[in-house]
Amino acid sequence: MGKEKAAASLKFSFCVPVYRTEKHLERCVRSILDQSWRDVEVIIVLDGPSPEAKRLYNRLWKNLPSVKLIEQDHAGVQRARNRAFAEATGDIIVFWDSDCYAVPGIVRRWFNYFMADPKADFIYGQYRYEEGDHLGGHFPNVPFDPYMLTTSNQCSTMSPMRRHVFPGWDEDLKRFQDWDVFLSITQRGGNGVLMPDIFFHTVPSDQDSISGGTIPYAEAARIIREKHGISYRPIRVSCFAAPTYGLAVAKEIGADFENNPMRCDGYDHRLVYLMGFYMRDLTTHAMALQEELGRYDEGQAL
DSSP states (O other), X not given: OHHHHHHHTOOEEEEEEESSOHHHXXXXXXXXXXXXXXXXXXXXXXXXXXXXXXXXXXXXXXXXXXXXXXXXXXXXXXXXXXXXXXXXXXXXXEEOOTTEEEOXXXXXXXXXXXXXXXTOOEEEEEEEEEETTEEEXXXXXXXXXXXXXXXXXXXXXXXXXXXXXXXXXXXXXXXXXXXXXXXXXXXXXXXXXXXXXXXXXXXXXXXXXXXXXXSOHHHHHHHHHHHTTOOOOSEEEEESSOHXXXXXXXXXXXXXXXXXXXXXXTOOOSEEEEEOSOOSOHHHHHHHXXXXXXXXXXXXXX
């Protein structure tokens, strides 16, 4: 009976910053409030004046105790998220972009994962872009390994975490804020769990995206790596299939890992290895890759 009572009290807090994304807000909040798991709250932070969003709140949610509106001067998405966290009362914190729409039943499935694994500090998964009236391809992921997060950004902002592990959003970062947060959690001993489900649908980023990158990919990645003491790695492993094995290859040779082989822009690796098959001998393959790398002069792009 005690366990049932504890389970029923598990509360999810959705922290939703809004900056020039008012056109998505009603559908975003509705997707959260329509979840089958009822113990949720939504904290909306207006990052700068937004009469449209305020009118929407007053019309639809002002009388709902589960939805709270906070207004602040425009200070950036990280400040808005930190402000929302300060007001949140949930056991599980979900930082949620206002142009993302939760799939039905996802919060209850998160709850089941957290209850099944007390060591799960955060849960990450997949998402899908909406392209007009159609759904685009989904973005898969690989089982959790701390090494994975030292190589590239693998966990989206919309990954629920236990309240006590949240390290705070670095308000000086201009890109890869989510990578910084989940890398900080793992470097402090936190544990992630892959849930192979689609968490949300979203729309392609544009100039109005609250978390759109404002500096080049390679520069942003260098800033994150320097902050967390991660050395430059000249090799990147990418997979067309067998991503778990691909990550194992990357670990064996001390390479970066990217689960999406079509993502090429912004990288500064000297050698990229594309794999889509299983190999028998990791050590032999690692030696061959290192020998191949040695054939190229320092800094030569391949």
